[in-house]
Amino acid sequence: MLPHLLDEDICEQIATLWSDPSRFRSHVHMARHGFGQGEYRYFSYPLPEPITGLREQLYPPLAAIANRWAGRLGSGRLFPGTHGAFLEECHAAGQVRPTPLILRYEAGDWNALHQDVYGEHVFPLQVAVLLSEPARDFEGGEFVLTEQRPRMQSRAEVVPLRQGDAVVFPVRERPVRGSRGDYRVQMRHGVSRVRGGLRFTLGIIFHDAS
Ligand SMILES: O=C(O)CCC(=O)C(=O)O
Numbered sequence: 001m002l003p004h005l006l007d008e009d010i011c012e013q014i015a016t017l018w019s020d021p022s023r024f025r026s027h028v029h030m031a032r033h034g035f036g037q038g039e040y041r042y043f044s045y046p047l048p049e050p051i052t053g054l055r056e057q058l059y060p061p062l063a064a065i066a067n068r069w070a071g072r073l074g075s076g077r078l079f080p081g082t083h084g085a086f087l088e089e090c091h092a093a094g095q096v097r098p099t100p101l102i103l104r105y106e107a108g109d110w111n112a113l114h115q116d117v118y119g120e121h122v123f124p125l126q127v128a129v130l131l132s133e134p135a136r137d138f139e140g141g142e143f144v145l146t147e148q149r150p151r152m153q154s155r156a157e158v159v160p161l162r163q164g165d166a167v168v169f170p171v172r173e174r175p176v177r178g179s180r181g182d183y184r185v186q187m188r189h190g191v192s193r194v195r196g197g198l199r200f201t202l203g204i205i206f207h208d209a210s
């Protein structure tokens, strides 16, 4: 968790962008695709300044983790030191569409457990920032992570976010140390049912989409 990553004003500012369609390249109704219920919109380039800044500032320390994970999982993949350099790799491979998004949930909405993979180039960590305040703006709607270890039942964890808090989590898998070395644990994330009010999230994914 990254507590207080954004202050209240910035959260409100970003949530307000939702109603400006010119900022976005697409609008998804989750129920139409079996993704749950609720809506999200992917930003178009150029991204709003605070979001470009977040992508650039959050990337380098996460790339250091990503590179350690790559070593432990024997993937041999090395991530460059800056987000700009990583985006060039995505773009050269045809992954050119921006992936940062705003999600909007009202009463009854939820987000099915999923993984945000959009092509061959996958940066293994992503960030979600809660833009609304639990209890004040909405009820329910908890951020849920699940992990699936080989030959074991899935385990769930709820991340108790407040407005402006961020969670950093694995896109697809993470290494876990076992008695015979590291093994891969499959991760998924989603949101439990919103019971009332309005909940907005900012999703920051570091790879672009094909
Ligand atoms: O609304 C949420 O908390 C989950 C958002 C999400 O799926 C994402 O950021 O990729």
Ligand SMILES: [Fe+2]
Pocket (backbone or CB within 6 Å): 114, 115, 116, 189, 203
């Ligand atoms: Fe997601």
